[in-house]
Amino acid sequence: MVETGHFALILAFSLALVQSVVPLFGARTGNERLMAVGGPVTVTGFALTALAFAALTMAYVQSDFSVLNVWENSHSLKPMLFKITGTWGNHEGSMLLWVLILTFFGALVAVFGGNLPATLRANVLAVQGWIGAAFLLFILTTSNPFTRLAPAPIEGRDLNPILQDIGLAVHPPLLYLGYVGFSVCFSFAVAALIEGRIDAAWARWVRPWTLAAWVFLTGGIAMGSYWAYYELGWGGFWFWDPVENASFMPWLAGTALLHSAIVMEKRSALKIWTLLLAILTFSFSLLGTFLVRSGVLTSVHAFATDPSRGVFILGILMLFIGGSLALFALRAGNLAAGGIFQPISREGALVLNNLFLTTAAATVLIGTLYPLVIEALSGDKISVGAPFFNLTFGSLMVPLLALVPFGPLLAWKRGDIHAAAQRLMAAFAVALLAVLSTLLFIDGATVLAALGIGLGVWMILGALTDIVLKSGLGAASGKVMLSRLRGLPRSVYGTALAHMGLGLSVLGIVGVVSFETENILTMRPGQTVELSGHTLRFDGLHPVQGPNFTEDQGRFELLDDDQKVIAEIVSSKRFYPARQMPTTEAGIKTMGLSQLYVSLGDETADGGVVVRLWWKPLVILIWFGGLVMMAAGAISLSDRRLRVGAPSRRAKPLAGKVSQSQS
Amino acid sequence: MTRKQKRLSVIAAGAVFLATATGLTFYALGQKASYFYMPADLQAATLQPGQRIRLGGLVEPGTIVRGQGTEVSFGVTDHEKSVKVTYTGILPDLFREDQGVITEGTFGSDGVFVADSVLAKHDETYMPKEVADGLKAKGVWQEN
DSSP: OHHHHHHHHHHHHHHHHHHHHHHHHHHHHTOHHHHHTHHHHHHHHHHHHHHHHHHHHHHHHTTOTTBHHHHHHOOTTSOHHHHHHGGGSSHHHHHHHHHHHHHHHHHHHHHHGGGSOHHHHHHHHHHHHHHHHHHHHHHHHHOOTTOBOSSOOSSOOOOOGGGOSTHHHHHHHHHHHHHHHHHHHHHHHHHHHHHTOOBHHHHHHHHHHHHHHHHHHHHHHHHHHHHHHHHSSSOOSOOOOHHHHHHHHHHHHHHHHHHHHHHHHHHOOSHHHHHHHHHHHHHHHHHHHHHHHHOOSOOSSOOOOOHHHHHHHHHHHIIIIIHHHHHHHHHGGGSOOOOOOOSSSHHHHHHHHHHHHHHHHHHHHHHHHHHHHHHHHHOOOEEOOHHHHHHHHHHHHHHHHHHGGGGGGSOSSSOOHHHHHHHTHHHHHHHHHHHHHHHHHSTTOOHHHHHHHHHHHHHHHHHHHHHHHHTTTTTSOHHHHHHHHHHSOHHHHHHHHHHHHHHHHHHHHHHHHHHOEEEEEEEOTTOEEEETTEEEEEEEEEEEEOSSOEEEEEEEEEEOTTSOEEEEEEEEEEEETTTTEEEEEOEEEEETTEEEEEEEEEEOTTSOEEEEEEEETTTHHHHHHHHHHHHHHHHHHTOGGGSTTTTHHHHHHHOSBOOOTTO | OOHHHHHHHHHHHHHHHHHHHHHHHHHHHHHHOEEEEOGGGTTTOOOOTTOOEEEEEEEOTTOOEEOSTTEEEEEEEOSSOEEEEEEESOOOTTOOTTOEEEEEEEEOTTSOEEEEEEEOOSSTTOOOHHHHHHHHHTTSOOOO
16 A cells, blocks of 8 residues: 555656646647646546555554654554544655645646636646646655655654644644645746736636635634644744744735735736735745745754755745746736726725735745844854744734725725725724723723724724625615625625634734733642632642553632632643653633633642643634634635636636726 | 826835835844854853843753742753853743753843743754754764
């Protein structure tokens, strides 16, 4: 089975080479039969990669320690879920998952791209083929997961205990679906540059793909943040770690792309810029892959590193980013410019959004790479952490977030800022009220914290205002309003909901950063402690035997005012003998939107144990906001106008250059 | 305004915006980046009083002293020099003697390094990169 997987992977590589060349040649020479090769080859390549992935997963499930990769990262006593997720809990396996998702997206384009112009489809598949071939070669030459080990050891070395968590089942697949999803936008952009024109089908296709990739990336980042929060025991939700930044940069660029693609689709403006953003977004994904796997930066996500891998990925990076940008420089001038608009307009607002988001992505990029540059130039080792990012990223985000509610209220081409401001008066008044009541009624609230709460409320209500206004509140009867609400395009709901989700996340972040309380103390069994009005009694440490670990469970009881137990919180210190590695499992009790977080430290000589307690107000909103954004993207994606098949009847006569009649 | 003028004004506004952001970024880098030192490098370094740095090295065996409550002190060494570090809080799971650590904080007036964060890697074989490079440069540690 393992050899079958290996062979399938080699075949997939050969097919990727065919996919890279034949459809492209067909499109150049107008040979329809050669172009038609693209589809079946892409789908077969996906099937073969899936077979290889299944073979590796089987080796993990069966604990086949004659495979080097399985021996290094698995253990026969590990629970089944972690055996399966362990497949991608290491460099080689996760790279295979990366390529599996890449070929999956290629196959989706092949299957659902029937209504695309044949040359565009052929070119897109060829570009997907280049990426696939490069990364398959990378796997086969430097990171082969199918390498055998002889003689086979009896027991494996186990998976890093930090990764033995449900988070590994959710976070990497979502993240890769996002990262790699942007490859489709990239391939469309490069295909458009190869053809030297952007046609109507191009504009309609890029937005849903961007939206889908964005939904997954948003989910991947949010789930990764929650995982780090509960697993690492430090109680933080974002560390500005280089690898977090590596996933955040494509998100920022992808969010910009999402917004500029709206302008391109609706007004056929900003076409060249959108194309550049599509290239940049996937370039950030590739850069992220390089940063995580080359080991050039210190990070909590340290894959076992090997210089040859770093050099190989750097080569891929330069080839694809350099090549696509060179192609852009050569061809972009020939593309037709789009319609014009007043600075105060929906387009203008979306341009401003793009300006802020790309600049924010650039500051994150500079902060992430600066230590590398300084070390290369002067040999000094520096670290750029939260203080830098909070200052630069924060000062870019606050004005952007404050302006968000205005965008959807401005008309296309020429907007009226005064009218928009008037309509937002109610939302503004309530936000102001939120600021004042935070200052008045919450102890220890700073002006900054109150303004932060106000910002979140303003964004949520601002987004709601758009929906309420579109229903015609005040001017129409209830029945008319309801039918109007039903008639609104789903993308309008998607926009409002996504902006609300962002507002919710802002509320959560402000809540935790400003109002969190913390206590570090030594506790003995029976002792009680109070934190922000919650009384906690320490019940003692209890040894427990897990499947592949032993743990000391620290049991805590949450007491109400009458000293009655209302809940138990278990926080433990685990020890995994296979890796001789201890971990901390935080105890978390969710109360409403807030959480009580208990983390254990070392035992002291006098029979106590060091305990770290946090009260984290509104913390749930940080990730709930992310889920709301995902849902918003999904709703927008289900909009009939975006559904790929739907506009095809109308589209055929329009194919060719986008008409310029609107400009 | 003509189409061309309009486009130029948009580009100019964008350039001003980017210049401001760039200025802010480099100002912040100058202010907020923290340098990494190992104990033996400190003599050559000129530190401002209260300047935040990251101090890395190995936890010197036999120096871990637990004080009042959650206070702990330990020596960080690179086998040439050793620096006393105090820290209040929970040490990382992998904190132990001879383990590579990176501590972040400032020097007090008594020459003791007051750390507000202590990092040890979440992987039993992994040495923080800066510490590994520094030790290799001094010839006191080889990768196995």
